[in-house]
Amino acid sequence: AFYTRSTLADAPTTLGRDVLCVDDSVDVLAFVCEVLREAGYRVMPCGNVSDAAVLLKASRPRVLVIGASARARLDSVRVGASHEAGNGVAILELPDGFASRDPVESSRELVSRLRDVVGEPA
Numbered sequence: 001a002f003y004t005r006s007t008l009a010d011a012p013t014t015l016g017r018d019v020l021c022v023d024d025s026v027d028v029l030a031f032v033c034e035v036l037r038e039a040g041y042r043v044m045p046c047g048n049v050s051d052a053a054v055l056l057k058a059s060r061p062r063v064l065v066i067g068a069s070a071r072a073r074l075d076s077v078r079v080g081a082s083h084e085a086g087n088g089v090a091i092l093e094l095p096d097g098f099a100s101r102d103p104v105e106s107s108r109e110l111v112s113r114l115r116d117v118v119g120e121p122a
Contacts, residue, residue: 017044017059018121019114022052022074023067028099032065035107036114040121049073056089062118063090065110067098090117 018041023029026047033043044059046052049070056064066074071093092113098106 017042017061018118019043019063019065020046020052020055020059020061021065022046022049022070023094024069025067025099028067028094031103031107032094032110035110036065039111039114041114042121061089063092063114065092065094065114067094068096092117 019036021029021032021036021043023032024047029045029047033045036043044055044061046055052064052066052070052074055061071091094110
């Protein structure tokens with residue numbers, strides 16, 4: 001039994017995700033993540049800006065979707081270093097007042113903007 005490979009050993013490790021979502025509001029974060037999951041993207045939520053900087057390096061997402069207030073606090077040097085390291089992280093900032101807009105219209109716009117940046121989900 002020790003010489004045969006298990007199915008877990010054959011499974012690829014998928015720490016990386018298509019999208020890393022960062023926002024201060026847990027409600028906005030949950031909404032954005034569910035909309036993007038429904039659209040077929042692999043999403044990783046993060047409510048802490050300092051954790052997001054680490055996750056940018058560790059998970060190497062294709063896109064960082066970030067709220068305006070969180071974006072103001074995110075260290076641009078770390079985002080730039082992550083981009084220069086070959087991660088190719090595109091940044092999609094949520095517009096001001098995103099939480100107060102019509103949810104249907106907001107979700108359509110978000111998915112459309114994301115598809116413009118990275119294309120269809122893998």
